[in-house]
Structures are given as structure tokens and as C-alpha cells.
Amino acid sequence: MIRPFSLDLSRPLSTASGTIDARTGFLFDREGGLGESTPLPGWTEPHGACGEALREAADAADWDAALAACEGTPAARHGVSLARLDASARRTDRSLARELGDDPADAVPVNATVGDGSVEATGDAVADAADAGFETVKVKVGARPVEEDVARLRAASEAADVTLRADANGAWSAKQTRRIADDLAEIDLEYLEQPISASTLDGYRGIDAVDVALDEALVHHDLDAVLDVADYVVLKPMALGGVDRAREAAVRARDAGVEPVFTTTIDAAVARAAAVHLAASVPDVPTCGLATADRLADDLAADPTPVADGHIRVPDGPGHGVEVERDA
Ligand SMILES: [Mg+2]
Structure with missing residues (x-):
């Protein structure tokens, strides 16, 4: 039905x-x-x-x-x-996690996301995220001049003792990225996500100072081509055709020496719960982008994936564990 x-x-x-x-x-x-x-x-x-x-x-x-x-x-x-x-x-x-893997984790570490803002606002938002218990914070960049984004990331790194990621959503050129790679390394960024337009995989070769995560690139290129240039790959089950396919992609990534990070496409409760089970089924999964429930004003069910201390507990099974009322 x-x-x-x-x-x-x-x-x-x-x-x-x-x-x-x-x-x-x-x-x-x-x-x-x-x-x-x-x-x-x-x-x-x-x-x-x-x-x-x-x-x-x-x-x-x-x-x-x-x-x-x-x-x-x-x-x-x-x-x-x-x-x-x-x-x-x-x-x-x-549980779905056990259906997918042998010895699933009980909880999955997740990052907070800080949107565009002034240097000061960015530092404040990262400090707030750290206070809320997040150990990893992703800062959105690419909406202002590159040097200003570097200043924002520097403020973020000084604001709290957290692991930092930056996501440019393809806003930068290869040249701009290479120019600031050393600055980003100095800030000790865990990775820089999708700095360059998703349509091209050229331009990543010269960027060694900082690890690169590719996300939107998977829409335009097959997985092997992406794994060839990435250090991390961002896997969205809804875009990949299911949690089974996303898990296969994660295994292939690991085989290629690339770390898989799971996120959602701002999905509802059932798919979010499934993505948490999926992440839990991958041993030592890196911190994931699964704290996306707050992007929805309504949902199909009470949030099955609340964040506490920077982690989401795997929902109790059987299955994904989410029940949806008939008239929802
Ligand atoms: Mg992204």
C-alpha cells in the first residue's frame, strides 16, 4: 500500500x-x-x-x-x-541495524551544522553546539569571500574544542581551494566537503594539505571515480536507492581507503531511523550528518532519532522501529 x-x-x-x-x-x-x-x-x-x-x-x-x-x-x-x-x-x-550488519553499535556520533553568518556569529554558534554536547561541527561556507570563510573557520576553531568540518557545496574554484588549503590545514579541519563544482572531479589532485569529502559529486559521477579522488564520501541512502545500496557503497569506499559518512536528504522519521540503523551497522563509522530532524516542522511520527550529547541512539527494533499512525 x-x-x-x-x-x-x-x-x-x-x-x-x-x-x-x-x-x-x-x-x-x-x-x-x-x-x-x-x-x-x-x-x-x-x-x-x-x-x-x-x-x-x-x-x-x-x-x-x-x-x-x-x-x-x-x-x-x-x-x-x-x-x-x-x-x-x-x-x-x-533490529534493522542487525539485519544489515553483525555487531551494530548502540549509538551513532552526529555533527551539528552551522550555517552562513558573520565571523562572530559563526564562533558563537560553534560554541553553542559544543555546549549542547556535539563533538563535531560542520560549518557551511561558500556564501562570502573565501578569505572571510577562512576567518570564520579560524573563529570556529578558537571558539570550542570540537572537530571541525567545512562544506562549500561546490562554491569554490580549484584555484581558490588550492590557495587556502594550507590555511585550512592550520585550522586542523577534519575535512573540506565538496569545495569544487560537483560536475568536475578535476582539480582535486593538487589538494593534499586538507582531506576532501565529496557529496554532490555522486550525482554526476560513478562511485569509483569519486573514490579515486576523495578522502571521505558522503552517502545519502535516499539518493543511492536504499540503505542496502548505501551500505554496499560504504563497503566499497572502505576497500578503496575512503571513509563513508552517512547523511539524509532531509527525510522524514522512517528514513532517518533507517539511516541511523545503517550507520550503526558500519563498524567505527565516522561522525555522520544525521541530525536533520529539526529541518522539518512536521513529521510522520514522534522523532525516533533525537540527539543527546552529540549522538543518536539506534532506535529499538524490531525493524527500524518506527510506527506511523494510519491517518498521519
Ligand atoms: Mg554536503
């Missing part, structure tokens, strides 16, 4: 195809398993194509046929594959 939903965002989200005010998607129910498909423009298929694939999957004779109906529509496949994993885990009374 397919249940459409629309959830208001707490603040507008800018995407590749404009600004959105709500996340609209579908719950997919089958054989006692529940999955979520929340397409996001620029990352997945459009809403219409997602709904169409899910309708075909709902009519399919078995799970394999249902999944086959979702090839090429990653958000739809996320929903169907999650429903299948959830159904299987519930049948054996196991």
Missing part, C-alpha cells in the same frame, strides 16, 4: 531546482514492512516518477519484481527496499 504525505519544513530548503517549503513523499507498506520514499529534486527522480514506480511496485507479484520496478528511481527503490528489510527484520525480531 502507498500512503502519500507532505511535511512542512521548518525553514525553506534551497535545491538544484529552486527553493522548497515542504518535503512530499510516500510511505510504502508491504508484508508487514514499512519504507519511505521522499524524492528530492537534484538528488533523485521527481515526485511523479517516484509515485509511478511505487504503484508498479505495489502491484508486483513479489519483492524482486517490486524492486525491479524501481530501478532508475532511487527514492522509490529506497522505500521498497526498506520495506523489504524491515519486514524481514521484524519476522526474526531483529
Whole structure:
């Protein structure tokens, strides 16, 4: 069964195809398993194509046929594959994390995110995040001159004893990135995320002073090409076609010497819980970008992934552990 939903965002989200005010998607129910498909423009298929694939999957004779109906529509496949994993885990009374991996962690470390702001405001926001218990803070950069962003990051590093990451969302050129790489190394940044436009993988070769994480690049390039130049790779289950595929990608990353970091595409409660189970199933997973519940003003259920002391506890199973009321 397919249940459409629309959830208001707490603040507008800018995407590749404009600004959105709500996340609209579908719950997919089958054989006692529940999955979520929340397409996001620029990352997945459009809403219409997602709904169409899910309708075909709902009519399919078995799970394999249902999944086959979702090839090429990653958000739809996320929903169907999650429903299948959830159904299987519930049948054996196991958590989704245990369904995915042998000895899952009980909790996953997550980072706080600090948006654009003045040098002073950035330092204050990082100090607040540290006070709230976060050990890792990601600072958004790229909205102002590069040197000012470096000053913001320096203020951030002086404001609190936390691990710092910066995410430029492709705003910088290779030349700008190379110019400030030494400054970023001096600040002891854990990694610089997607400094250069996602469309190109050229330009990373000369950047050795600071580790690079690639995120949006996965929309334009296959995983192996990304792993070839990245130190970290940011994996979004909804964009990759499911937690199973995201886990396969993480294993391939590790084999290539690249660390996998899991984040969401600002998903609802079911997909967020699934992403936490997924992260917990990867041994010694780096700090993840899964503290995204506050981006939604409404949700499908009471938040299954609250943050405490910079960690999200893996929701109790069986399955992903999230129940959604019929009329939600
Ligand atoms: Mg990013």
C-alpha cells in the first residue's frame, strides 16, 4: 500500500531546482514492512516518477519484481527496499541495524551544522553546539569571500574544542581551494566537503594539505571515480536507492581507503531511523550528518532519532522501529 504525505519544513530548503517549503513523499507498506520514499529534486527522480514506480511496485507479484520496478528511481527503490528489510527484520525480531550488519553499535556520533553568518556569529554558534554536547561541527561556507570563510573557520576553531568540518557545496574554484588549503590545514579541519563544482572531479589532485569529502559529486559521477579522488564520501541512502545500496557503497569506499559518512536528504522519521540503523551497522563509522530532524516542522511520527550529547541512539527494533499512525 502507498500512503502519500507532505511535511512542512521548518525553514525553506534551497535545491538544484529552486527553493522548497515542504518535503512530499510516500510511505510504502508491504508484508508487514514499512519504507519511505521522499524524492528530492537534484538528488533523485521527481515526485511523479517516484509515485509511478511505487504503484508498479505495489502491484508486483513479489519483492524482486517490486524492486525491479524501481530501478532508475532511487527514492522509490529506497522505500521498497526498506520495506523489504524491515519486514524481514521484524519476522526474526531483529533490529534493522542487525539485519544489515553483525555487531551494530548502540549509538551513532552526529555533527551539528552551522550555517552562513558573520565571523562572530559563526564562533558563537560553534560554541553553542559544543555546549549542547556535539563533538563535531560542520560549518557551511561558500556564501562570502573565501578569505572571510577562512576567518570564520579560524573563529570556529578558537571558539570550542570540537572537530571541525567545512562544506562549500561546490562554491569554490580549484584555484581558490588550492590557495587556502594550507590555511585550512592550520585550522586542523577534519575535512573540506565538496569545495569544487560537483560536475568536475578535476582539480582535486593538487589538494593534499586538507582531506576532501565529496557529496554532490555522486550525482554526476560513478562511485569509483569519486573514490579515486576523495578522502571521505558522503552517502545519502535516499539518493543511492536504499540503505542496502548505501551500505554496499560504504563497503566499497572502505576497500578503496575512503571513509563513508552517512547523511539524509532531509527525510522524514522512517528514513532517518533507517539511516541511523545503517550507520550503526558500519563498524567505527565516522561522525555522520544525521541530525536533520529539526529541518522539518512536521513529521510522520514522534522523532525516533533525537540527539543527546552529540549522538543518536539506534532506535529499538524490531525493524527500524518506527510506527506511523494510519491517518498521519
Ligand atoms: Mg554536503
